[in-house]
Amino acid sequence: DAGVIQSPRHEVTEMGQEVTLRCKPISGHDYLFWYRQTMMRGLELLIYFNNNVPIDDSGMPEDRFSAKMPNASFSTLKIQPSEPRDSAVYFCASSLSGGGNTEAFFGQGTRLTVV
Amino acid sequence: AQSVTQLGSHVSVSEGALVLLRCNYSSSVPPYLFWYVQYPNQGLQLLLKYTTGATLVKGINGFEAEFKKSETSFHLTKPSAHMSDAAEYFCAVSDRGGSYIPTFGRGTSLIVHP
Numbered sequence: 047d048a049g050v051i052q053s054p055r056h057e058v059t060e061m062g063q064e065v066t067l068r069c070k071p072i073s074g075h076d077y078l079f080w081y082r083q084t085m086m087r088g089l090e091l092l093i094y095f096n097n098n099v100p101i102d103d104s105g106m107p108e109d110r111f112s113a114k115m116p117n118a119s120f121s122t123l124k125i126q127p128s129e130p131r132d133s134a135v136y137f138c139a140s141s142l143s144g145g146g147n148t149e150a151f152f153g154q155g156t157r158l159t160v161v
Numbered sequence: 162a163q164s165v166t167q168l169g170s171h172v173s174v175s176e177g178a179l180v181l182l183r184c185n186y187s188s189s190v191p192p193y194l195f196w197y198v199q200y201p202n203q204g205l206q207l208l209l210k211y212t213t214g215a216t217l218v219k220g221i222n223g224f225e226a227e228f229k230k231s232e233t234s235f236h237l238t239k240p241s242a243h244m245s246d247a248a249e250y251f252c253a254v255s256d257r258g259g260s261y262i263p264t265f266g267r268g269t270s271l272i273v274h275p
Contacts, residue, residue, distance in 0.1 A: 050204070077261075079262075088265070088266075088267040088268055089205075089251065089265045089267075089268065091262065094262060102262070137204055137205070139204075139205075143261070149195060149207040149210060150205075150263055152197075152204030152205045152206065153204050154202075154203055154204045155202075155203075155204055
């Protein structure tokens, strides 16, 4: 398997624009996580899905953020409208349920810069 | 609720010296424990994990960690640092009987001097 695939790797956008980040999890994994990494806050869990269903989105910072998982092989994280403070590296990760003792596999991340 | 504390946001060692990265957790029951490494411009990847059994766990690249229940710790060590070990290291816990979702520490940046 190619691992978790995220696109794009880098995104530069102007404030107010819509941004969509994409993720393809590892085939067969039933959990998918979206994280945001910044120097100030470290690694934050934004939202996670189980079997394509959003389970906990309490980490989503504002209503400007939304995430979907229309099928088992694809998820998106959308920011609309984007703001400079959204600049961060966004990671998608997936894992296979096993009682909590299985690791999360991370994509290489999308570095978002909002100017 | 579970939490993870990594002591020291930066640790600096000389090449060949012992590496010790500290991790303490807070959990109602002993959790599953993980160490991940993040190289520059990369995602996190698993170094090692403790689930059950032997409390000394060996991972990739010569790293190991010991689960000490009495100290609620899971410190990461390597006998001899290599330049290629320079990276960000994250400790994480996952609740055995709860939500399963991993909780990550803030990370420790390991700097290796020649």
